[in-house]
Amino acid sequence: MKVKICGITDLPTAIYAASIGADALGFVFANSKRKITPEAAKAIIEELPNNVMKIGVFVNESKQAIDQIAEFAGLSAIQLHGDETPAFCKQFSLPVIKAKSIETMDDLFTIRAYPCEYILFDSPKGAFRGGNGKTFDWNVVNHFSAPEKKVILAGGLNAENVQDAIGKINPYMVDVSSGVESDGKKDLQKIKQFISKAKTINSEGIR
Numbered sequence: 001m002k003v004k005i006c007g008i009t010d011l012p013t014a015i016y017a018a019s020i021g022a023d024a025l026g027f028v029f030a031n032s033k034r035k036i037t038p039e040a041a042k043a044i045i046e047e048l049p050n051n052v053m054k055i056g057v058f059v060n061e062s063k064q065a066i067d068q069i070a071e072f073a074g075l076s077a078i079q080l081h082g083d084e085t086p087a088f089c090k091q092f093s094l095p096v097i098k099a100k101s102i103e104t105m106d107d108l109f110t111i112r113a114y115p116c117e118y119i120l121f122d123s124p125k126g127a128f129r130g131g132n133g134k135t136f137d138w139n140v141v142n143h144f145s146a147p148e149k150k151v152i153l154a155g156g157l158n159a160e161n162v163q164d165a166i167g168k169i170n171p172y173m174v175d176v177s178s179g180v181e182s183d184g185k186k187d188l189q190k191i192k193q194f195i196s197k198a199k200t201i202n203s204e205g206i207r
């Protein structure tokens, strides 16, 4: 199972997560308690191995700003976590992850129209557009099928629930932010536990 650790704001955490198997790291450029400047993200990204995906998280940002930050910081993919349309998502040369808040089955119809390689299922928005540490009803998405898309599961995941989530949904990747923090800061022990749990379960949900 692939793992993304989101909301990276410092180099030691990024290096540690990459060294123990994180496949992707997320840098939030949107309004968030984890917001990072393009300069700080660039300084971290320059030190990371090539095989780790460097994902920029944006909410209702302009294409021009996204392109500028992506090139400056050295991003390898773009996560659009706001109200971006399918036409907006189509314009980028980097891979796009379109995030969708899931409440009812209707939310699954709209996501199929997005011309994106990746779709990300998250909880309904809270104080911020994402990163609120809340789960959603996984039953809504556990029969979702779109063979041409890679599904990323997010929203309130942690070391205690990630194996159940994988067993139920069998996503391409799991994404966590709040669930690997203590007192609002990334917790290396929690990152280690999360990655270890996510990577010791197969697609049939067998540990």
Ligand SMILES: O=C(O)c1ccccc1N[C@@H]1O[C@H](COP(=O)(O)O)[C@@H](O)[C@H]1O
Binding pocket: 006, 007, 026, 028, 030, 031, 032, 033, 034, 035, 057, 059, 081, 120, 122, 128, 129, 130, 131, 132, 133, 134, 154, 155, 156, 157, 175, 176, 177, 178, 179
């Ligand atoms: O992490 C944030 O602060 C954030 C802010 C704005 C948009 C998205 C954000 N993060 C994404 O939110 C989900 C769920 O995170 P959590 O594990 O429930 O805290 C995840 O996709 C993050 O990439």
